[in-house]
Amino acid sequence: KAGVTQTPRYLIKTRGQQVTLSCSPISGHRSVSWYQQTPGQGLQFLFEYFSETQRNKGNFPGRFSGRQFSNSRSEMNVSTLELGDSALYLCASSPRDSSTDTQYFGPGTRLTVL
Amino acid sequence: ILNVEQSPQSLHVQEGDSTNFTCSFPSSNFYALHWYRWETAKSPEALFVMTLNGDEKKKGRISATLNTKEGYSYLYIKGSQPEDSATYLCAPNYGGATNKLIFGTGTLLAVQP
Numbered sequence: 256k257a258g259v260t261q262t263p264r265y266l267i268k269t270r271g272q273q274v275t276l277s278c279s280p281i282s283g284h285r286s287v288s289w290y291q292q293t294p295g296q297g298l299q300f301l302f303e304y305f306s307e308t309q310r311n312k313g314n315f316p317g318r319f320s321g322r323q324f325s326n327s328r329s330e331m332n333v334s335t336l337e338l339g340d341s342a343l344y345l346c347a348s349s350p351r352d353s354s355t356d357t358q359y360f361g362p363g364t365r366l367t368v369l
Numbered sequence: 370i371l372n373v374e375q376s377p378q379s380l381h382v383q384e385g386d387s388t389n390f391t392c393s394f395p396s397s398n399f400y401a402l403h404w405y406r407w408e409t410a411k412s413p414e415a416l417f418v419m420t421l422n423g424d425e426k427k428k429g430r431i432s433a434t435l436n437t438k439e440g441y442s443y444l445y446i447k448g449s450q451p452e453d454s455a456t457y458l459c460a461p462n463y464g465g466a467t468n469k470l471i472f473g474t475g476t477l478l479a480v481q482p
Contacts, residue, residue, distance in 0.1 A: 258412075259412070286468050288468050288469065288470075290470075290472075297472055297473070297474040297475065298458065298460075298470075298472035299472070300469050300470065300471070300472075303467060303468050303469055305468075310466075310467055311464075311467055311469045313469075345412075345413070347413075347468070349468055352466050352467055352468055353465070353466065353467075353468070354400035354401040354420075354462040354463075354464060354465055354466075354467060354468070355400070355401050355418055355420055356418075356468065357403075357415045357418055358403070358415065358468055358470070359412075359415065360405075360412040360413045360414075361412060362411075362412050363412070
């Protein structure tokens with residue numbers, strides 16, 4: 256089975272722009288979660304989607320949004336980019352919305368905001 | 370805000386040494402603990418998912434134990450090898466029907482040949 260894929264792998268944007276990141280889960284997985292990794296904060300939970308519904312949202316401003324499509328692929332959008340949004344964005348997929356399911360991570364999208 | 374602590378922050382050992390790390394987490398409403406290994410330039414790789422108090426899991430030279438009552442888990446690596454060099458992350462989960470993980474800041478392990 257192919258693993259979790261994320262596109263693009265690298266992005267450079269300027270302040271005020273918006274960006275859309277994409278995540279394709281492992282085939283058959285219906286849950287996708289997003290995390291932000293910064294040097295100072297570690298891995299922080301952004302959102303969780305299951306069957307096209309947002310199940311959980313982390314403590315991030317409304318500029319961060321996401322969605323999931325019927326084929327379980329997910330996108331996240333960040334509007335009005337700030338310097339502090341520079342980070343590695345990881346998505347993870349799992350078969351169900353269960354605390355005991357192993358989550359499989361993608362390689363991440365490295366976003367740099369100038 | 371849930372605080373997940375990992376210690377030590379970093380560890381340098383020689384090839385062949387055995388080592389262990391600690392993960393401390395709030396025990397209230399705990400459902401499961403996930404351990405990950407994250408090598409530089411790669412994706413985090415799942416090691417274990419643990420749920421029961423007293424649970425012990427093993428994968429090759431790596432093993433982990435769980436104490437849900439006091440809120441801690443130990444990860445052990447026996448006979449460390451250079452390829453074990455990575456950041457080891459623990460992440461508890463506090464809801465049954467959710468994949469939301471609260472990650473600790475990790476333990477960076479460097480194994481010198």
